[in-house]
Amino acid sequence: MRQRVPHFARTQKMQTPTVVVGKIRPGRNPRKYFDPAEMAELTESVRVNGVLQSLLIRPVEEDESGREYEVVAGERRYRAALSAHGEDYPVPVIIKAMTDAEADSFALIENIQRADMAPSEEAVQAAKIVGWLQGDRDEAARQLGWSRSTLDKRLALMNCSESVLEALNTRTIQLGHAELLATLEKGTQDKLLPVIVSEKKAVAELKKTIEAAACSLEKAIFEKTQCTTCQHNSSLQTEMFGEAIATGNCTNRACYTEKTDRKLEGIAYGLKDEYQVIRIVRAGDNETRVQLLVEGPTGVGEEQAKACHGCQNFGAAVSGLPGSLGKVYGGQCFDTACNSQKVAARIKAERDAKAATQAPASSSSSSDKPATAKGAAGKATAPAEKPVTSISESEKVKAYRTDVWRKALRKEVAQNAELANAYLISIALHGLARTITGDTMGKFFEKLTEQKASSTFPGCLTAVQALDPGKRQQLTVATTVAAIDGMDVTSLRDLCRYHKLDLKLHWNLQKAQDFLEMLTKSEMKVLADELGIRKALGDGFAKLFNKSKPEVIAGLLAVDGFDYTGKVPKVLGF
Structure with missing residues (x-):
């Protein structure tokens, strides 16, 4: 008689997707050490009972072996299934699209919640997460649910040599051993490791040995003139005491660290x-x-x-x-x-371009198929989008750019009273007249009339009424200019676009030394590429950039035969 499958089990089976093991590759697991006895036990369980808990996997680009998914969580089950049943075995999965950063973070958190993960394995994955977060350790600690202190201690293990990390992975040494060894050069770590293992040195004993040699004066990068007569110089202590630490070291770690940090x-x-x-x-x-x-x-x-x-x-x-x-x-x-x-x-x-050049000639001549990316000379005519070579918008560049916009717009508006009047009405209609300050208008009034503005409203009314129409019109223009001065950047950009402001009439690299001075030499290289200066300099480009920053600036402002007219960097545009 056929065995009846309960309705609940059939429902679960229908709802849980499966993927054959051969379509999945390992990749996100921070755990590198798998206890052989535990793996053998799990493999036998999977052989008898199958995989009962779903693997978390993510879609990836298919590799040469046809694997189109990657394990995020559940690699032990994946390995056991592969060993017990082979590549054609379907395993239950949860498929979720993730970025590399999300997958790394999820894999570490999932493993931390399980027992017996080596601190060295946690360190490697935590370092990846800090990398994805561009060095923000506080945010990394928050995502991992660790204290900042715990994160810093784990990351310190990243200075361990490969052999020390492996020893910690396999539980050959303790965490305390690894934390102490991490303060030394990797070559020294590898020399000490066999001694620690063979002699079974305690952490406290190793600490005493390492502290004796950690602050080497020979390898110090700071100026050591004062160290020659310092009481913390172990060379002098050799004369003072019968038993001393290794010679040529500083016994005042705080001072040594402070001087090193200052030098760095x-x-x-x-x-x-x-x-x-x-x-x-x-x-x-x-x-x-x-x-x-x-x-x-x-x-x-x-x-x-x-x-x-x-x-x-x-x-x-x-x-x-x-x-x-x-x-x-x-x-x-x-x-x-x-x-x-x-x-x-x-x-x-590169792969797409190669595929296009290798496409059969018939495919490009067929009238019922789209044209290939090959041009008349047989080269690809649809390359990848060219990278935008321009200076990034740092805060200092943004501030400089805004100032350029204001000055240029003020100059053009000041020369057209009718336009200034129309802009002023528009500014007032949009509620931007509040940006016009009495101090600014007072300065304009004093400049035009050679008298100070009254401190009272009736006094201002009387003074303005007494002005001739020409002066009042000039003050109206000045009011628009004052509004431009106080306008927020978004509104200023809108006004520049409406006005169709042409920066080429107001800005020239030859007159903008202050702009170059705010850039680094790396950014100047990008600017030289964008404006065509690199090409104009030819072989002299590399020679110029080997000089000091002031010399580079002077060279960029005086390139023989280069026409600076109309050359405005993209970063200054609106």
Whole structure:
């Protein structure tokens, strides 16, 4: 007799989607160590009972193996199902579209809520989340449900060497061991690790050893003249005490750290003319930045790389890590999510262009099919959208731009009394007349009449009534100018557009040294590309930008044979 399936079970089966294991790939799990005994037990359970709890997966671009989903949560079940039943086995799933950042965050939170996840595994994933959040540790801690202190301690583990992280993953050493080793250079960590394991050194014993060698004066990056006679110099302590710490170290960690931090800040300050962003990177900040590359699997492409130099997230990293203390890494992108999108766009554009050039000739000649992307010369005529190469809208650039708009608009309105009168009525109708202040009008009145405005309303009425019509008309124009001065940026932009203000008549790079002075050298490169100065300089471009910022500015303002007329940066437009 056929076994009757309960109605509830049949309903559940219909409602729960399944995907065969072979269509799914691992990828988001921060857990790297899987206890062999526990995995064997789970695999046997899945062999007998199947997968009872759904995997959380997300759709991804299909890879060469035909896998079009990625595990976000449930990799142990995924592995057990693959081992027990093979690639054709259907597993219950919950399919949810997620960004990389959302998937990383969800995977870590899901694993934290389960037992026995190694702190090193938490650290690796937490660093990714901090990277997606562009270094905002407070927001990362909030999303993870951790205190800021817990997050910082986990991120500090990111300075551990691979072997130390693996030892912590497999529970060969304790968390305390790893936290202490993280303060040392990775080469030193690898030398100490076998000793710790073989001699089973306690955390307290290791702490004493590491504190003795942590503040090496030989490797200090700050000026050490005062250290030679300091009582905290262990070289001097050797003479004072029979037993001393290792020679050539500072025993005053607070002072050593303060001097190191001051030196790092000085290095960062020295780069302010070169880059938009300069950050001192510490343990755990490794995912907050990525080297901007032009070519290769992680390259953004030549045109996009030029555009990236003008981005407000482009800059340099100053290392605050043992082993590379004070080292500067230029050409850094501090928006890793954007960088990954640009890399993916470049790869897709190259793949599409390649597919277009390899398309059969018949496909382009067929009248009932759309034309391919091949031009007369056989090259693709529909490339990816060209990156916008322009300076980013930083707050200082916005302020400068607004000032340019106001000055240009004031000048044109001041020359047309009839237009000024029409604009003034419009301004009053829209309720913007409140931006006209008595102080501003008083200055205009004094300039036109050579007398101070009255402090009383009747006095103002009398004074204005006594003016000849020409002077009153001039004051009406001045009132419009005063309104433009006080107008909010949105209304100012609307007025500029209505007026069809042509900035080419009012702004010229040769007269705008103040504009260049607010830019970094990286942003100036983008400006030179946009305006055609790089091309005009030719081989002299690189030579110019190897000079100091004032010399670069002087060079950009005096390019032989270059016509500056009408060259207005896109960032100044409205």
